[in-house]
Amino acid sequence: MDLRIQRAVVANLRTRPNAAESGPFVLGLDHGTDSPHINYATPVPGAEITAADVDALVAAFGARPPRLEYVTSCAPGLEKLLLGAGLAVEARNEYLICTPETLVATSVPAGFELFAPKTDDEIAGVIAVQNEAFGSPGDAGPADLDRQRGVARRGAVFVGARTADGRYAGGGGTVVPSDGICEVGGIAVGAAHRNRGLAGAITAEIAGRLFESGVEVAWLEAGGDDSWRVYERVGFRPAGQRLYIARY
Structure with a gap:
């Protein structure tokens, strides 16, 4: 692997x-x-x-x-x-991997819906929640929208979450699949909507859409103990080690 x-x-x-x-x-x-x-x-x-x-x-x-x-x-x-x-x-x-056999069906928490962002406003709204969740608050610019639309045209998955009254609550996506394998990333939930199972539902929805398109293995990295537990609950399992190394 x-x-x-x-x-x-x-x-x-x-x-x-x-x-x-x-x-x-x-x-x-x-x-x-x-x-x-x-x-x-x-x-x-x-x-x-x-x-x-x-x-x-x-x-x-x-x-x-x-x-x-x-x-x-x-x-x-x-x-x-x-x-x-x-x-x-x-x-x-x-890193953790998930296959169609290990994916666990996960319900969307009450009061939320998952959707595939299509319009500029929808894409920008989900990216803004991701930016805030990852400590870089700010709106999505034209380059961000172009980047997301570009990978979507090549098969990447992008899922958003919003409340019943239309507020953007979270989201996540993937890179472009390659040779039956695809990385999942950017799983984020706004601070006001956490600890309700939304991150797991988003992750499971993304993996499910990948598998429906023919992808065999979805993989991701957990940023801490909390996210590790979320991903394991929906069927991701530890599989190997990756290194991040840089000079700033």
């Missing part, structure tokens, strides 16, 4: 608007945002990597801080090279 996940990450980064290659690395760049969670690199699994390759990668980022995300078992000697180039470990995360 580690190799399959890493290959999917490589494929996803190659779809970024300004993607680039540097030796054994793929840089998933999008000049429309400064977010380090979008602009990062990953190694091509199985490639030989040298210190000179790492130096070239750092240079390829230009003015951007060099940052990588990858499955550790797919490049076991890379961390040492990156540390030697002045990068520092940002996080070590365990």
Whole structure:
């Protein structure tokens, strides 16, 4: 599974608007945002990597801080090279996977509905809730809307949640599926609507839509104990380790 996940990450980064290659690395760049969670690199699994390759990668980022995300078992000697180039470990995360067989049917909490955002107002409303939940309050700009519409055209899933009176309450989405596998991310619930089962319902809805489209494996990373429990309740199971490493 580690190799399959890493290959999917490589494929996803190659779809970024300004993607680039540097030796054994793929840089998933999008000049429309400064977010380090979008602009990062990953190694091509199985490639030989040298210190000179790492130096070239750092240079390829230009003015951007060099940052990588990858499955550790797919490049076991890379961390040492990156540390030697002045990068520092940002996080070590365990990723979880879900399949159609493990997905647990989950009810939407009373007072909420889940929907697929279509209009600019709907997309912007859900993104605003996500931004606030992740500590970056702000409205969605034209580049955010274009980015979301672009991945949706290529098969990504985007789900929003709102109250009966139309207030946006949460949401989440995916990257573009690749080779039967897809990453789920951005699961967020507004502060006023938490601890009611909405995050689990959103996650299960996204996974279900992926499986209906033919995806075989959905995967994600948990940001803490609370989210870990949410994802396990809807059928996600630990499967491997990923490293986040950067120089700021």
